[in-house]
Amino acid sequence: MRKILVTGGAGFIGSNFVQMVLSEHPDNLIVNLDKLTYAGNLKNLAEFMEHPNHKFIKGDICDGPLVEKLIDEYQLDTIINFAAESHVDRSITEPKLFIETNVTGTLALLEAARDKNLERFIQISTDEVYGSLGSEGKFTEQTPVSPNSPYSACKAGADHLVQAFGRTWGVRYNITRCSNNYGPYQFPEKLIPLMINNALNDKELPVYGDGLYVRDWLYVNDHCTAVWQVLQKAPPGEIYNIGGCNEKANLEVINQILDRLGKPKSLIKYVADRPGHDRRYAIDARKIITELEWRPVVSFEEGIIKTIDWYVQNQPWLDNVVSGEYQKYYESMYKDR
Numbered sequence: 001m002r003k004i005l006v007t008g009g010a011g012f013i014g015s016n017f018v019q020m021v022l023s024e025h026p027d028n029l030i031v032n033l034d035k036l037t038y039a040g041n042l043k044n045l046a047e048f049m050e051h052p053n054h055k056f057i058k059g060d061i062c063d064g065p066l067v068e069k070l071i072d073e074y075q076l077d078t079i080i081n082f083a084a085e086s087h088v089d090r091s092i093t094e095p096k097l098f099i100e101t102n103v104t105g106t107l108a109l110l111e112a113a114r115d116k117n118l119e120r121f122i123q124i125s126t127d128e129v130y131g132s133l134g135s136e137g138k139f140t141e142q143t144p145v146s147p148n149s150p151y152s153a154c155k156a157g158a159d160h161l162v163q164a165f166g167r168t169w170g171v172r173y174n175i176t177r178c179s180n181n182y183g184p185y186q187f188p189e190k191l192i193p194l195m196i197n198n199a200l201n202d203k204e205l206p207v208y209g210d211g212l213y214v215r216d217w218l219y220v221n222d223h224c225t226a227v228w229q230v231l232q233k234a235p236p237g238e239i240y241n242i243g244g245c246n247e248k249a250n251l252e253v254i255n256q257i258l259d260r261l262g263k264p265k266s267l268i269k270y271v272a273d274r275p276g277h278d279r280r281y282a283i284d285a286r287k288i289i290t291e292l293e294w295r296p297v298v299s300f301e302e303g304i305i306k307t308i309d310w311y312v313q314n315q316p317w318l319d320n321v322v323s324g325e326y327q328k329y330y331e332s333m334y335k336d337r
């Protein structure tokens with residue numbers, strides 16, 4: 001049994017992870033520390049708020065004394081750091097906020113892990129730290145880190161700090177670098193839920209550039225099982241890429257969404273490209289597959305249908321997150337694009 005500080009557990013991947021652990025491994029304790037930014041949503045955890053092995057704490061990962069207090073109070077042995085500012089476009093308009101949470105926040109957690117001699121620190125990183133690929137090849141764990149956006153630069157900085165704490169103070173860590181996730185509870189600023197929401201409302205679908213940028217999609221539950229496997233089996237000091245071999249051009253994904261929802265292709269609108277836009281990501285996940293016996297189980301064809309149908313069936317969840325602040329965000333990001 002583990003006693004885990006999960007940070008960012010009210011966000012997209014974090015809340016799916018908390019749900020998975022409490023459903024499938026319910027003897028583990030989860031203390032869930034989340035600042036509840038625009039991306040954090042307790043509705044994601046509605047069925048689990050009263051679970052005896054889930055304690056939700058509203059707070060900031062930059063708050064070192066709070067983190068240390070939680071470790072002492074609940075006798076925690078592990079930190080899994082999902083908390084982050086996670087959207088590339090926002091990092092282009094507000095990079096400083098990304099340094100604060102993604103770098104300074106990770107530093108505060110590392111200091112607590114070191115000072116309290118925790119058994120394990122797992123940093124949830126991203127394939128974006130490797131930069132961009134041309135039409136050939138995949139990222140391996142040996143690919144040099146070469147981030148291009150303020151978001152990925154901060155994530156890479158955090159990864160370096162994690163490794164430095166391992167080397168300097170013996171903090172037992174793992175770093176995971178996953179490709180693009182999709183599935184229930186993703187905030188509709190990211191490609192798939194944004195396009196689903198717009199299509200459902202017969203709004204234009206804003207495609208950046210030529211729409212032929214490629215992402216390697218992984219259903220969120222498969223990411224969660226990979227992180228669980230790392231926690232159970234990985235030796236300290238190892239980095240693992242996580243991905244499902246599901247490379248798709250953005251337009252292909254958008255067309256699948258339109259087809260499922262029975263909406264016309266005329267909704268597609270080509271808009272100005274993202275500055276510094278990475279052309280292609282693709283993950284070589286052989287290390288985690290062979291060394292930790294992890295396998296993704298949801299194909300893209302199955303996962304995209306499940307995801308679209310989830311948003312259709314959970315209209316109140318979607319209506320709630322797109323009200324208020326989201327409208328301002330959308331206008332500022334897309335109005336004159």
Ligand code: NAD
Nearest residue numbers: 008010011012013035036037039040060061083084086181
């Ligand atoms: P998200 O934006 O949906 O959720 C982030 C969560 O962190 C929110 O609940 C937010 O309230 C919380 N948070 C933000 N700042 C905080 C702070 N200072 N203190 C405490 N909590 C804070 O993000 P996501 O898509 O679920 O991503 C989770 C992690 O996985 C991130 O570290 C991200 O870099 C990484 N990742 C994401 C993807 C993806 O496709 N979404 C892929 C690979 C890796």
Ligand code: DAU
Nearest residue numbers: 086087088126127128179180189190191206207208213250
């Ligand atoms: O690769 C992992 C990363 O994937 C994570 O680390 C990030 O947290 C996550 O946000 C995601 O980053 P991307 O930039 O790849 O995801 P996003 O959904 O923003 O964009 C996916 C692709 O779709 C990208 O090529 C940009 C394009 N796009 C996106 C939006 C929001 C559009 O064409 N139009 C849009 O409106």
